[in-house]
Amino acid sequence: MSKPVVAIVGRPNVGKSTLFNTLAGERISIVKDTPGVTRDRIYADVTWLNYNFTLIDTGGIEPESGDVILSQMREQAEIAIATADVIMFITDVRQGLQDADSKVADMLRRSKKPVVLVVNKVDSFEKYMADVYEFYNLGIGDPHPVSASSMLGLGDMLDEVVKNFPEGAGLEEEDERPKVAIIGKPNVGKSSLINRLAQEDRVIVSDVAGTTRDAIDTDIKYNGKEYVFIDTAGLRRKNKIKEEIERYSIIRAVTAVEKSDVVIIVIDATEGVTEQDAKIAGIAHERGKGIIIAVNKWDAIEKDNTTVKKHTEKIRQILSFMPYAEILFISVKSGQRVNKLFDLIDVVIENNSMRVQTGVLNEIVAEAVAMQQPPSDKGKRLKIYYITQVAVKPPTFVIFVNDKELMHFSYTRYLENRIRDTFGFRGTALKFIIRERKEDK
Ligand SMILES: Nc1nc2c(ncn2[C@@H]2O[C@H](COP(=O)(O)OP(=O)(O)OP(=O)(O)O)[C@@H](O)[C@H]2O)c(=O)[nH]1
Numbered sequence: 001m002s003k004p005v006v007a008i009v010g011r012p013n014v015g016k017s018t019l020f021n022t023l024a025g026e027r028i029s030i031v032k033d034t035p036g037v038t039r040d041r042i043y044a045d046v047t048w049l050n051y052n053f054t055l056i057d058t059g060g061i062e063p064e065s066g067d068v069i070l071s072q073m074r075e076q077a078e079i080a081i082a083t084a085d086v087i088m089f090i091t092d093v094r095q096g097l098q099d100a101d102s103k104v105a106d107m108l109r110r111s112k113k114p115v116v117l118v119v120n121k122v123d124s125f126e127k128y129m130a131d132v133y134e135f136y137n138l139g140i141g142d143p144h145p146v147s148a149s150s151m152l153g154l155g156d157m158l159d160e161v162v163k164n165f166p167e168g169a170g171l172e173e174e175d176e177r178p179k180v181a182i183i184g185k186p187n188v189g190k191s192s193l194i195n196r197l198a199q200e201d202r203v204i205v206s207d208v209a210g211t212t213r214d215a216i217d218t219d220i221k222y223n224g225k226e227y228v229f230i231d232t233a234g235l236r237r238k239n240k241i242k243e244e245i246e247r248y249s250i251i252r253a254v255t256a257v258e259k260s261d262v263v264i265i266v267i268d269a270t271e272g273v274t275e276q277d278a279k280i281a282g283i284a285h286e287r288g289k290g291i292i293i294a295v296n297k298w299d300a301i302e303k304d305n306t307t308v309k310k311h312t313e314k315i316r317q318i319l320s321f322m323p324y325a326e327i328l329f330i331s332v333k334s335g336q337r338v339n340k341l342f343d344l345i346d347v348v349i350e351n352n353s354m355r356v357q358t359g360v361l362n363e364i365v366a367e368a369v370a371m372q373q374p375p376s377d378k379g380k381r382l383k384i385y386y387i388t389q390v391a392v393k394p395p396t397f398v399i400f401v402n403d404k405e406l407m408h409f410s411y412t413r414y415l416e417n418r419i420r421d422t423f424g425f426r427g428t429a430l431k432f433i434i435r436e437r438k439e440d441k
C-alpha cells in the first residue's frame with residue numbers, strides 16, 4: 001500500500017498554514033536544489049509514531065467575500081475528497097461555528113471519506129472547552145481541540161488521523177502491476193496520452209487548460225502485461241486564475257506520484273520546458289521514483305537536424321537535478337513513439353529496484369578514489385571506508401567515511417557517476433547517505 005495522503009481543509013484564517021508548518025517541521029529534501037519543494041510548501045512528509053504520510057494544504061487563496069470563500073472551500077473539499085485518504089477539517093474556536101463550516105461538513109459527510117474534525121486556537125482547555133462542544137453540531141464526529149501555535153492537543157489529533165488510514169497503509173504493495181503516474185502542466189496532453197495508450201476514448205479531452213475529468217486509474221494491457229496508469233487530470237477548473245490552476249496541478253501530481261512506481265513527466269514541445277515543469281518534476285525526483293520525460297506534440301513543431309539536441313540540452317539545463325531521467329520525443333496525435341513508453345517503463349522500474357553487490361560496489365569506489373583524490377580541508381583528507389546498498393526504490397547507498405564534513409556534494413556526485421557508468425541505473429534517482437565511522441577498520 002502506498003503512503004497515505006492527508007489533506008487539510010478549512011476556512012481562511014483558521015490556522016491551516018500554522019498547523020501545516022507545525023506538523024511538517026523542518027524537513028530536508030533528498031537534494032536541496034530541487035525546485036519548488038522547499039519554497040512552495042503545499043505538501044510535506046510527516047512522521048507520527050510508525051506512520052509516514054503526505055500532508056497536503058489545499059488552501060492558500062485570498063478571501064474576498066463570503067460567497068467566494070464558500071466556493072473556494074467547496075473546491076478545497078473536492079480536491080481533498082478526490083485525493084486524500086483522510087481529511088483534516090480545521091475550524092476555529094474563536095470564530096465559532098460558521099455557516100460555511102456546516103456546508104462543507106455536509107459535503108465531506110456525503111463523500112464518506114474519513115474526516116478528523118479539528119478545532120484550532122484552543123490555547124487553553126479550561127477557557128475554551130465549553131465552546132468546543134458546539135462543533136458536535138457539524139455531525140462529522142468528535143471535535144479535536146488543538147492549538148497549532150502552542151502545539152497543544154496535536155498528539156491526540158494525529159492518533160485519530162492515523163487510526164483512519166486504510167488497512168495496510170505504508171506496507172509493501174501486493175499488487176505487482178506497474179503503477180505509472182502521468183504528470184505535467186495543464187494542457188500538455190496527459191489525458192490524450194492515456195487515451196492513446198488505452199486506444200479508447202475513456203477520458204474527455206478538451207482545449208481548455210485544466211478541464212474536467214474524474215481521477216480514474218486506467219488499466220492498460222500491452223504485450224500481455226498489465227499496467228495501471230494514474231491520471232492527474234484536474235477537477236473542473238474553468239475560469240480560474242493561473243496560480244490556482246498551478247496549485248491544483250501540483251496537488252494532483254503529488255498524490256499521483258505517491259501512488260506510482262514510475263512517473264511520466266509530460267512536456268509540451270511547442271512551449272518548451274519551463275520552471276513550472278521543473279517544479280512538477282521536482283516532486284517525482286524528491287520521492288525517488290523512476291522518471292521518464294515525454295516531450296509531447298512533437299508533430300507540431302518545425303524540425304531540423306539540431307532540434308532534438310536543442311530540446312535535450314534545454315531540458316537537461318532546466319531539469320538539471322535529474323540528469324538520469326530518460327527523455328522520449330512523442331506525438332500523441334500521430335502516435336509516434338508512444339508505444340516505446342511501455343519498454344521504457346519496464347526498464348526504469350527495473351533500475352529503480354535494482355540491487356548491486358557490495359563487493360563490486362566497493363571495487364568501483366576504490367577505483368574511483370584512486371583516479372580522483374577525495375577532498376581535504378585544513379590538512380585532513382576524506383577517507384572512504386566502505387559502501388553498501390541498503391534499499392531500493394530508489395536505490396539507496398550508505399557510504400562510511402572518516403568525517404562527514406569532508407564529503408563534498410561534488411564528490412558524492414562524482415562517485416554516483418562512476419556507479420552509473422557501471423550499472424546504468426537509467427531513469428532513477430540514487431540516494432546517498434553519508435555515515436561517520438571513527439576508525440579505519
Ligand atoms: N491563538 C492562536 N492563534 C493561532 C493558532 N493557530 C494559528 N493562529 C493564528 O491565526 C491566524 C491565521 O493562521 P494561518 O495559519 O495563516 O491560517 P490559514 O487557515 O492558513 O489562513 P489562509 O491562508 O487565509 O487560509 C494567524 O494570525 C495565526 O497566528 C492557535 O493555535 N492559537
Ligand SMILES: Nc1nc2c(ncn2[C@@H]2O[C@H](COP(=O)(O)OP(=O)(O)OP(=O)(O)O)[C@@H](O)[C@H]2O)c(=O)[nH]1
Pocket residue numbers: 184185186187188189190191192193204205206207208209210211212232233234296297298299300330331332333334
Ligand atoms: N499537435 C498536438 N496536439 C496534441 C498532442 N497531444 C495532445 N494535444 C492537444 O493538446 C490539448 C490538451 O490535451 P489534453 O490531453 O487535454 O491535456 P492535459 O494535459 O490532460 O490537460 P489538463 O486536463 O488541462 O491537465 C488538446 O487540444 C489535444 O488535442 C500532440 O501530440 N500533438
